Amino acid sequence: MIRTAFVLGAGLGTRLKSLTARRPKPLIPVVNRPLITYAFDHLLGVGVEKIVINTHWRSEAYVRFFPEQTYRDVPLAFRDEQPEVLETAGGIWNVRDLLGSGTFLVYNGDILSDLPLEPAIRTHVDSGNEVTMILRSFGGPLQVAFDAASGRITDIGGRVDAAAGPRFLFSGIYLVNADFIARIPAATKISVVPIFCDMIRAGAKLGGVIIDEGTWWDLGNRENYLAVHSALAAEQPAPWIHPTAQIAPTANISGATAIGAGVRIGEHASVNHSLVWEGAEIASGTLLNHCIITDGQRVEGIHSHADL
Numbered sequence: 001m002i003r004t005a006f007v008l009g010a011g012l013g014t015r016l017k018s019l020t021a022r023r024p025k026p027l028i029p030v031v032n033r034p035l036i037t038y039a040f041d042h043l044l045g046v047g048v049e050k051i052v053i054n055t056h057w058r059s060e061a062y063v064r065f066f067p068e069q070t071y072r073d074v075p076l077a078f079r080d081e082q083p084e085v086l087e088t089a090g091g092i093w094n095v096r097d098l099l100g101s102g103t104f105l106v107y108n109g110d111i112l113s114d115l116p117l118e119p120a121i122r123t124h125v126d127s128g129n130e131v132t133m134i135l136r137s138f139g140g141p142l143q144v145a146f147d148a149a150s151g152r153i154t155d156i157g158g159r160v161d162a163a164a165g166p167r168f169l170f171s172g173i174y175l176v177n178a179d180f181i182a183r184i185p186a187a188t189k190i191s192v193v194p195i196f197c198d199m200i201r202a203g204a205k206l207g208g209v210i211i212d213e214g215t216w217w218d219l220g221n222r223e224n225y226l227a228v229h230s231a232l233a234a235e236q237p238a239p240w241i242h243p244t245a246q247i248a249p250t251a252n253i254s255g256a257t258a259i260g261a262g263v264r265i266g267e268h269a270s271v272n273h274s275l276v277w278e279g280a281e282i283a284s285g286t287l288l289n290h291c292i293i294t295d296g297q298r299v300e301g302i303h304s305h306a307d308l
Contacts, residue, residue, distance in 0.1 A: 004049070011057070103178070129175075133207070143158075157193070217231075233256035240258045256273050257275070
């Protein structure tokens with residue numbers, strides 16, 4: 001079993017800039033829950049007992065959302081990266097004392113997925129890989145070349161062998177043996193990608209496993225952020241309205257709409273396929289279509305496909 005996971009929560013959220021002014025991207029609400037909690041649930045489902053999270057942009061927001069530094073009775077260990085974000089490998093090195101000496105899972109904090117993790121864990125253990133990347137055949141940029149016969153990654157983004165194939169999507173979830181940390185330059189801002197490429201060149205055990213089952217979303221842009229709510233609405237009743245929201249009797253709430261805690265919506269307002277974050281106020285007569293209203297905002301008038 002994998003006891004420890006490292007969730008990447010320090011990203012700047014530049015592709016969602018208008019929505020991440022006051023919070024990091026992993027804390028944007030999905031069906032009125034912080035996105036990162038879906039990663040937590042995914043990890044707890046395979047027996048993870050400790051979750052380490054790196055922070056940087058608006059790191060104080062994590063304290064606000066997780067004041068007890070626990071989630072479902074599992075301890076959360078936060079470590080802030082200052083003065084600059086250290087990227088993926090640098091982030092791993094920076095929390096090396098929290099990860100222990102065994103294998104750990106690394107999980108991007110801006111994805112939403114329920115793909116089965118157990119096959120990847122079995123593959124990692126049985127193969128003796130140093131790192132095992134979880135891949136998918138579709139769903140985004142296909143940049144990772146994988147040789148099914150050997151189980152090894154042969155290229156990433158054309159950096160090692162541009163002609164290698166076939167190509168797969170990297171899910172942002174991977175299993176890492178603690179020995180890998182020795183490959184990371186100390187106190188350095190660096191991604192795992194150049195280190196993985198060096199491993200390929202050296203013939204090190206950088207493996208992969210293809211898991212096309214389940215769902216996988218990158219919530220890096222507003223289109224995907226809204227689309228994932230439409231997808232979820234096909235599986236569960238929508239709209240989603242927090243019990244503390246105050247909705248006027250004549251207001252109309254429709255489509256894949258999520259109304260957060262403490263939201264107030266006035267008479268004859270119409271909210272369709274929109275996300276209204278906690279504490280916002282929608283004035284009487286307001287019409288919203290495919291909009292995202294961030295926390296604490298007061299909105300009136302007619303708006304379509306807007307972030308407010």
